[in-house]
Amino acid sequence: MIIDLLRHGEPRGGVRYRGHGCDDPLSEQGWRQMWQAVGESSVDWPWDGVLSSPLVRCRDFAEALCARRPMPLRIAPGLREVGFGEWEGLTREQVRHGRAEEYRAFYADPVANRPPGAEPLADFRRRVEATLADESAALGVQKILVVAHAGVIRAAIGWIMDAPDGAIYRLECDYGSISRISLDAERGWRVGFTNRRR
Template sequence: MIIDLLRHGEPRGGVRYRGHGCDDPLSEQGWRQMWQAVGESSVDWPWDGVLSSPLARCRDFAEALCARRPMPLRVASGLREVGFGDWEGLTREQVRGGHPDEYRAFYADPVANRPPGAEPLADFRRRVEATLAAESAALGVRKILVVAHAGVIRAVIGWVMDAPDAAIYRIECDYGSISRVSRDAERGWRVGFTNRRR
């Protein structure tokens, strides 16, 4: 099984904390980033099926992709981004200016110092892992594109690497980038590459 993990493109509204409580659609630039990531020709697409987060910045593109070349699409709520609690929709400048102590604490230790009301990282990772296992099995194909968020992609790579919670924050994941994990009977799960952009 090969699973390619595509991060959504730039959303409308600029850079801000977008978890599963902030559902901005893609900007024009975001659409361009995603089509560039997969390539314009559906003939070259290697996937047999698509899994997507239900949030608009992922789902809209997944639906457009599957309209261009029909293949099975499953939208899974468990692939939505980690919840940022009280920081949802705020920019870094707003958090840094309004909550400087919380901001500093989060960037010093993002596992122990979650934003107020945020989803615990361990719960988020369990949600993503369980969803990916169940939904990829239900899709029933061997080459899957997952259209999701930076947090989801980091969680999957962390799961494959058996990495601790703090380590997944060191994984770069740009807009419109693709990372790959795969599984075979002899070696189990492997990371092929991360954060690749065309």
């Protein structure tokens, strides 16, 4: 089984903390990033099915993709981005200046110092792992595109690499990038590549 993990494109509203409580649609640039990532011609698409986060910055593109070339699509609530609690919708500058102590603590140790009301990282990772395993099996195909978020992609790769919680933040995951994981019958789960853009 091959799973390509596609991060959504740039959302409207600029850069800010968007977890699962802040749901902005893709900007025009975000749509371009997504189509560029997969290629305009559906003939070139290797996937047999699609899994998507229910958030509009992912779901809208997944639905457009499957309208262009019909294939099974499952919307998976477990693929929502990690929750940022009280930071949802705030810009980095707003948090840096208005919540300076929280900001410093989070960037010093994002595992132990979550934003107030944020989803615990261990819970988020378990949610992503279980969702990927269950939903990919339910889809019943061998080449899957997952349309999701940077945190989800980091959690998935961290799962395959057996990386500690804090290590997943070191993985770059740009808008419209694709990372690949695969399941080999003899060697188990593997990471093929990360953060690839066209």
